[in-house]
Amino acid sequence: MNFDIKLGLLNTLKINEQSEYGLYLSSSNGEEVLLPNIYTTKSMKIGHEIDVFIYLDSEDRIVATTLSPKLKLNEFGFLKIVDSTEFGFFLDWGLPKDIYMPLRFAKDHFRVGNEVFVYITLNKSEDKIIAVNKYERFLNSEINLRKNQKVSSFVTKKTELGYACIVNNLYNGILYGDEVHQRLELGSTVESYVKKIRTDNKLDLSINPIGNTKFDVNSQKILEILKQNNENMPYNYKSDAEDIKDNFFMSKKTFKKSLTLLNDKKLISIDENGIRICK
Template sequence: MNTLEVGTIVNLVVSRETELGYMLMNAKREEVFLHRAETEKGLEENERVKVFLYHDHEGRLAATTTMPFIDMNSIAWLEIVGVQPKLGVFMDIGIKKDILLSKDDLPNERSIWPQEGDKLYCGLRTDKKGRLFADRASNEEIETLSEPAPETLRNQYITGHVYRFNEQGAMIFTDDRHIAFLHRDEGGQRLRLGQRLQVRVTFVREDGRVNASLKAPKEIAYEEDSQQILSYLEQNDGFMRFNDKSNPDDIKRAFGLSKAAFKRAMGKLMKEKKIEQSPEGTKLK
């Protein structure tokens, strides 16, 4: 039985040189091929060399002196470098050959799959046939790696990657190893797995996790909403049929705002004496 296992880092000895590279051997005299392109310098017979074992494009066990970002006993952020809907996504592990994260390890909903440039926290695994695959970090592994957020983080901006979805929203693992929850009502956009986001911390929980939002703080949101209403008025000769009593669905269709947000923005403009309301609607002053 061959004890040279794919996905491992081993020290082997150069047993002989071939036309294309070198044959490496372990203590049990088992051999593996190291292509000349997979080493930065020429090697001598009996020289000891540290290599990573992987399967080449023809499925044969091969060696490289380039060390990957991860091995079978570690996990790291891996970048997606290709997407093949029938297979899954390919990930850069630091060697010339990209490693597949199977579609079986991705959501059924294709629209939330990661895209090229996104990153997922992954390790390596082999299947029953001994083939090497990327392996997404489990929730338990993320939780073990995480650190509690300090209370001072409230209203601060943090950055991280979406690592899973649940019925309420998305979970983010931040650069500082905090776990953040982004409720779907706080998103404001369609999210995908592995997407990098900058979010604002709205609440720090007792367990050290945080709630986050992609929405601007209320003061900024009020200003943006009120400017939107002013622009609408200016584009409609200074009058609109909307006021505080308007139907919420009509407001949503016209401005993309909830009635509560619309009323807050209108109140701001009234206080600034920029508009006046009547039963017929609202006009610029």
């Protein structure tokens, strides 16, 4: 299909005609798609433009909906398996018709109820939107990033080394466990920095900017000392310099900078009574 109306994405279309089945919407090139009555409202008037999601209904007809799916075309995320057959799995993506994941695109023998990390793509041979768990070929093979660049990392898996991530929706990366001082939930997105671009086209990531090694070490030291003291201690920006040196083995200036970093990352909270690790 080579349509101006884009399957699997949000489209801005004009209300062109009303019928007994719903509203016919048209693109700038005159292509039409039906918005069924169940999604229409009295405020929708002929000539108005509306944003709709385009997908295939249970009879594989192209239709529009005002509902938003959990994932759109070319996006990564977790979806729950709600049914299975000998040929594949059906996943809930927030629309009346579940999205299909062919067995050949699944890495494991999943079961109904499993939350599976998938990529949404278009099966061009059948012109259908599908989910795939074998997503590596959809990642960029060449990395167009630089060291210490800020990136958005989507957490996909807990590993022995730390957390596997999809970076900027384009690359494979890993956040090492010894640099992460908080539990990261699968499916969460964290701000991170490129620590190293590896020869296998994967990224080593850091929660903190690279280059302030002493600063990072001191922040980690504060967290470790807090953990050894029931995760809270009676010190803050106003504490005596000697008390800080005796308890945290650093200057007051370094202590204050580290507190600011940890607070900005929401790893600790600070008030007049002291500091504590955020849950």
